[in-house]
Each structure stands twice: as structure tokens, then as C-alpha cells.
Amino acid sequence: MNDVMQNPASFRDPRGSIYQVDQRILRTVMPVAAADFDFVRSSGLIEKLINSGKLIAEQQVDNTILGEVGQSASYVLEHPRLALISYPYEWTFAALKAAALLQLDIILEALDHGVMLTDASAYNIQFQGTQPIFIDHLAFRRYQPGEIWQGHRQFCEQFLNPLLLQAYLGVPFNHHYRGALEGITAATLKKLLPFYRKIIPKVFLHVVLQSSLQKTSSSDAVKVLPKINMPLDGLRNLVKGLRRWISGLHPHKITVSTWQNYAQEHTAPTQKLALVTEFIKTVQPNIVYDLGCNTGIYAKTALQAGANNVFGFDGDHGALEQAFNNAKSEQLNFLPLVMDLVDPSPAQGWANLERQSFTQRAKADALFALALVHHLAIGKNIPLSQLINWLLDIAPQGLLEFVPKSDPMVQELLRLREDIFADYTEDNFLQCIKQRAEIVKQVRVVGSERMLVWYSKKNIKM
Amino acid sequence: MHISKYLPYCLVFTAIYLISAPAYAYLDPGTGSVLLQGLLAGFAGVIAVLKLYWRRVKQFFWDVKNKICSKPMTENSDNRPSNNP
Numbered sequence: 001m002n003d004v005m006q007n008p009a010s011f012r013d014p015r016g017s018i019y020q021v022d023q024r025i026l027r028t029v030m031p032v033a034a035a036d037f038d039f040v041r042s043s044g045l046i047e048k049l050i051n052s053g054k055l056i057a058e059q060q061v062d063n064t065i066l067g068e069v070g071q072s073a074s075y076v077l078e079h080p081r082l083a084l085i086s087y088p089y090e091w092t093f094a095a096l097k098a099a100a101l102l103q104l105d106i107i108l109e110a111l112d113h114g115v116m117l118t119d120a121s122a123y124n125i126q127f128q129g130t131q132p133i134f135i136d137h138l139a140f141r142r143y144q145p146g147e148i149w150q151g152h153r154q155f156c157e158q159f160l161n162p163l164l165l166q167a168y169l170g171v172p173f174n175h176h177y178r179g180a181l182e183g184i185t186a187a188t189l190k191k192l193l194p195f196y197r198k199i200i201p202k203v204f205l206h207v208v209l210q211s212s213l214q215k216t217s218s219s220d221a222v223k224v225l226p227k228i229n230m231p232l233d234g235l236r237n238l239v240k241g242l243r244r245w246i247s248g249l250h251p252h253k254i255t256v257s258t259w260q261n262y263a264q265e266h267t268a269p270t271q272k273l274a275l276v277t278e279f280i281k282t283v284q285p286n287i288v289y290d291l292g293c294n295t296g297i298y299a300k301t302a303l304q305a306g307a308n309n310v311f312g313f314d315g316d317h318g319a320l321e322q323a324f325n326n327a328k329s330e331q332l333n334f335l336p337l338v339m340d341l342v343d344p345s346p347a348q349g350w351a352n353l354e355r356q357s358f359t360q361r362a363k364a365d366a367l368f369a370l371a372l373v374h375h376l377a378i379g380k381n382i383p384l385s386q387l388i389n390w391l392l393d394i395a396p397q398g399l400l401e402f403v404p405k406s407d408p409m410v411q412e413l414l415r416l417r418e419d420i421f422a423d424y425t426e427d428n429f430l431q432c433i434k435q436r437a438e439i440v441k442q443v444r445v446v447g448s449e450r451m452l453v454w455y456s457k458k459n460i461k462m
Numbered sequence: 463m464h465i466s467k468y469l470p471y472c473l474v475f476t477a478i479y480l481i482s483a484p485a486y487a488y489l490d491p492g493t494g495s496v497l498l499q500g501l502l503a504g505f506a507g508v509i510a511v512l513k514l515y516w517r518r519v520k521q522f523f524w525d526v527k528n529k530i531c532s533k534p535m536t537e538n539s540d541n542r543p544s545n546n547p
Contacts, residue, residue: 119489148499153492186494205498214494221493228496230503238502 004066008353009123016073016138019066025081026066027058027137028073036141037075045113045140054106056080056126056135077137083287083309084363087355088122088158089177090337090345092317093166093251094324095132096173099125100159102132104243107149111236116143120151122158122183123355129309129333130324146229149238156206157183160242163249164189164207168197170252172317174338181349186211202245251321262294262319272370273301275399275443275452280305283397285365289313291341291391292372296323299334302368311364312336341372342380359393367395370452374403377424378413384423388432396458402429402451426451 003021010018015033019026029037040046049055058077063070070076088096099122107117117139124136149155161184162173169192176184190198190211198208276298280288286308290299293312302310312334314320323336339345344358369391376382391400403410404426405419433439433455441454 148491148496148503150489150491152499153495154489156495209501210492210494210498212494213497214492216493216497218493221496224500225496228500228503230499234503234505234509238499 004069006069008351009349009355011350011354013118013138019069021065023081024065025079026061027077027079028066028069029075029077029138030072031074033138033141034074037138039142040113040115040140043113043115045110045115046137048113049106049109049134053131054102054109054134055137056082056133058137079135079137082126082128082135084311084335085356085361086127086311086335086337087345088125088162088183089174089181090339091127091174092320092324092336092338093163093172094321094328095127095130095335096122096159096163097246097249098130098328099127099132100155100163100246101243102134103155103159104239104246106134107239108236108243110140111143111232111239114143115140116147116149117141117151120149120155120158127335129331129335130328145232147235148225148228148230149235152238153186153210154183155242156210157185159183160206160246161186161189163246164203165192166251167249168193168252172338174317178345178348181355186214202241206242251317269445271443271446272401272452273298275441275454276301276368277305279366279397279399279454280307283366285397287311287364287366289362289364289367289394291367291369291394292375293323293336294319296327296332296334296336298368298370299323299327299336300330300332303332303334307366308333310334313339313341315340342376342382362394364395365397367391367398370399370401371403371409373400373429374407374410374413374424378410378421381420384421384428385432388429389436392433392436392455392457397456398454400429400433400453400455401445402426402453404449404451406449429453 005020007018007020014030015036016028016030019028046055046058050057056079058079061076061078063073063076066073066076088099091099102125103120103122107120110116118141119139121136121139124134124139125132126135127133162177165171165173165176165184171192173184186207189207193203193207197203280302284306288299288302288307288310290296290302290310290312293299293314294316296310296312299310299312310333312320312323314323314336315338317338320336320338323334326332327334327336339358345355347353347355347357347360349355373384373387376387377384388400391398405411405414405421405424429451430439430442430453433453437455437457438459439453440456441452443452443454444450445452
């Protein structure tokens with residue numbers, strides 16, 4: 001039998017866990033959850049959600065696939081493998097908003113089927129292109145008449161409050177979220193919001209009042225809890241109210257960021273687009289990473305040339321917001337994510353295993369790093385050899401661009417500082433690549449001294 | 463200040479008026495959220511009751527209206543036998 005590996009993020013719910021066998025993703029449904037599981041299935045909700053693309057597909061498989069683990073489970077399900085697991089602290093505002101709306105829509109649909117959700121974790125949502133998809137089949141259970149929304153606090157912390165931080169204060173939520181994996185508490189947001197925001201009834205209710213009441217001792221809440229009888233309509237209205245509110249949220253004062261207009265002001269050289277197309281058609285990659293994706297021009301070109309999934313990474317919130325909205329309106333299988341490439345997402349959470357680092361998760365068939373290397377090497381002092389090694393570890397094949405010191409963009413980076421980058425030369429750049437990969441193609445960008453390099457590690461034995 | 467401090471609690475405790483509903487999962491809903499929803503449940507309960515009564519009020523007027531509208535017919539039908547002894 002093959003190795004059965006429990007997913008290190010799947011430990012909170014005793015009702016079942018996620019396992020990996022080879023490349024297959026399997027879920028146990030333990031006896032404690034079997035009755036709820038049967039009820040939810042018989043309600044027709046799961047089928048409906050899967051058919052509408054809101055819930056990840058599942059197929060029941062033989063328990064023996066999980067060996068001993070399978071023996072103790074009531075059911076074993078198999079789910080399709082996602083191209084990349086991303087975390088809410090890597091999402092754009094538009095992505096977190098789409099995920100929040102999906103979470104609320106699923107609750108409303110579940111209630112129509114006499115079903116409720118056990119929690120409201122943002123980590124239960126993943127993306128296929130710009131489409132959010134719910135992945136936790138064990139989050140569903142039978143609705144108990146009169147119950148409150150158990151996941152309300154979690155929803156506020158993991159969806160609402162981060163969105164409000166960015167919508168009302170103009171502070172992107174990503175760094176704060178990454179620093180507090182469970183989300184932004186009402187108490188934190190209450191301290192940050194100005195008075196005129198706090199008196200908005202919705203803000204007062206979900207942030208100010210919730211935060212004030214949170215200070216009550218939990219023994220008082222325990223006394224109250226059994227006496228609360230939330231009418232179903234009240235529960236629905238609570239969810240619908242949040243849905244309406246979140247639908248109308250937008251990033252604060254849509255100011256143009258540094259790189260947002262870059263793509264509009266600088267048309268992508270046709271030569272570069274042609275090389276991207278040729279590269280994709282030749283390599284035929286399933287998963288492509290576009291590092292420094294900006295608004296996603298090359299991602300779109302890659303998809304048009306036949307790539308299946310493209311993930312973009314960039315640090316510029318404005319450009320990423322635009323990338324997400326473009327991809328959504330054009331229905332591209334492209335997900336732009338917030339990532340400072342010199343400080344990529346770390347391994348964190350329980351035992352430092354719960355949320356994987358970017359490097360652990362990064363499994364691309366191909367990558368682009370176009371007009372990126374100079375920003376990291378000169379803008380952030382990353383030694384060229386280390387940078388090339390890091391890039392080459394991410395994907396076996398790719399396109400890299402070298403922008404020399406004579407280029408106006410690099411001149412701009414060096415304007416206010418001493419040039420301490422003796423290693424930053426085209427020769428050294430090519431040499432660093434050649435140490436680990438072969439250069440399939442090398443193209444000089446017409447009208448500049450920039451160099452495009454197509455590398456491949458396929459025939460190199462390490 | 464003191465009023466605003468105790469107001470939520472007063473509201474919570476006055477809002478809680480009906481029978482229980484257990485079934486709680488592994489997630490801690492948080493005291494703030496529980497009490498807040500106690501309030502909302504209270505309001506929702508009040509609204510549900512008002513709706514119920516509103517329906518009764520509407521039904522009452524509907525019945526009255528029906529009675530008035532149908533009166534001439536019933537009068538005729540009632541009167542007919544009495545007018546024709």
C-alpha cells in the first residue's frame with residue numbers, strides 16, 4: 001500500500017480529516033459525523049452545490065485505500081486535486097469579497113435544505129481561476145431549529161473585518177491577516193475605525209457591539225446561549241444583511257498604485273508576447289506561475305496559447321485588483337495573488353505545519369519572471385545567483401528577463417543609491433542559469449538591451 | 463456612559479424569552495457573537511410576533527371587508543324567505 005499522509009492543516013474537526021495518497025486527495029467521514037453526512041446528502045444540497053460549481057466535487061471510494069485509517073471511517077471520499085492551495089492573506093480584496101459572498105450564499109442555500117454549517121472559516125474556500133469554491137464537505141450538518149449562527153464571529157474575523165479594514169481605512173488586510181491567521185478581531189478593528197464609521201448601524205452591531213459584548217465573561221454567555229431562540233427568518237436576515245453590505249464594499253479610495261497603469265502606459269512588446277506564446281505552445285504546461293504578474297497581460301497570453309492554470313504573484317495591490325477583475329470579466333483561469341517575492345508566505349499556524357510556505361506549495365510546470373529580476377536584485381539587494389537558484393527551484397522551465405543597468409528602469413532604481421551590484425551583469429545572469437539549466441532560447445528585445453532567456457532543466461541531471 | 467454600558471445586557475436579557483435550542487459544534491462562537499445574536503434573536507422574535515399579529519390584524523380587516531362586501535347578497539338571500547312568507 002502507498003503512504004497515507006494526513007494533511008497537517010486537517011486536525012481541528014474530529015468528524016473527519018484529509019489525507020493524501022500519492023497525488024490523490026481523500027477525506028474520511030468518521031462515525032460521529034455519519035448521521036449528519038447522510039442527512040445532508042439526502043437533502044439534495046450537496047449535489048446542487050457541486051452542480052453549480054460552488055462546492056468541490058466528491059466521489060465515494062473504497063475505504064481500504066486508506067488502510068487502517070479507512071477501517072475506522074464510515075466513508076472515504078475522493079476530491080479532485082487543486083492546482084494550488086492559496087490562503088486568504090494572499091488574496092486580493094476582490095477575491096476575499098467573492099469568497100465571503102460564496103460563504104453566505106452557501107449558508108442561505110443550506111438553510112433552504114434544512115442544513116447549517118459548523119463554521120465559517122475562510123480557509124474552507126479555494127479558487128479555480130477567479131471563481132471561489134467551497135472545499136469542506138464536513139462543514140455541513142443538520143440545522144437545529146432556533147440555533148444561532150455558530151460561525152458568525154469567525155465570519156466577521158476572517159471575512160468581514162479584513163474587508164472593512166481595506167474598504168474603510170485603505171489598509172490592505174494581507175499583512176495583518178498573515179500575522180493573525182484566525183483573522184482580524186472586532187476589538188482590533190474597533191480601535192482602528194474612526195467615530196463616524198462606528199456609528200453606522202451595521203458597523204456598530206457587528207464590530208462595536210460585538211467587541212463590547214465579547215468582554216462579558218463566557219459563563220454569562222453560557223447561561224444565555226440555551227435560552228436564545230433565533231427564528232429561522234432572523235438567521236436568514238442576519239446572513240442576507242451581511243451579504244448586502246459586503247456586496248457594496250470596495251477598496252478605499254481607488255487610488256492608482258505604482259504599477260497599475262504600467263501595463264496601459266507601456267504596451268507589451270510584441271516580441272515578448274510572441275516568445276511567451278511560442279514557449280507555452282512548445283512546453284504545454286498545466287500550471288504556470290507568473291512572478292511579478294502586474295495586471296496579468298502575460299498570464300492571459302499564456303492561457304490563450306494553451307496553458308491550463310496560471311497563478312500570478314505580485315506585491316502591488318492596485319495592479320492585482322485590476323488583474324483579478326480583468327480575469328473575472330474575461331473568465332480567465334488566472335488567479336493573481338498578493339505576494340512580496342522577497343518575503344513570500346511562511347510556514348505557520350499550529351506546529352508551523354498548518355499553513356504551508358509558498359516554497360512548499362509552489363509546484364509549477366513553468367514560470368515567467370518578466371521585468372522582475374532587477375526589482376529583486378537591485379531593489380531588494382538579493383544576490384543574483386541566489387535569486388536565479390530560487391526561481392529555478394520553482395519550475396523546471398521558464399522565461400526570465402534580464403534588464404541591464406543601462407536600462408532607464410534600472411537607472412531609476414539606482415538614482416538615489418550607490419551601485420553596490422558588481423554581480424549584476426548579463427554574463428553573470430546567463431552563467432547562473434547555465435549552472436543549473438540549459439538555455440533553450442535567448443532573445444534580445446529589439447530597441448533595448450534587455451534579454452529574454454528560455455531555460456529548461458528537463459535534460460539536466462542534478 | 464453607564465447607560466450605554468449596561469444597555470446591551472438589558473436588551474439581551476429582555477430579548478431572551480423563549481425555549482431552548484441546543485446542538486453546538488466544535489467551534490467557539492465567542493461570547494460577543496452569542497450575546498449579539500441573543501439581541502438579534504430577540505428583535506427577530508419580536509418582529510416575527512409582530513408579523514404574526516399583523517397577519518391577524520390584516521385577517522381581521524379582511525374578514526370585516528368580506529362581511530361588508532358580501533352583506534347585500536346575504537341580506538337578499540336572507541330576506542327573500544322572510545319577504546315571501
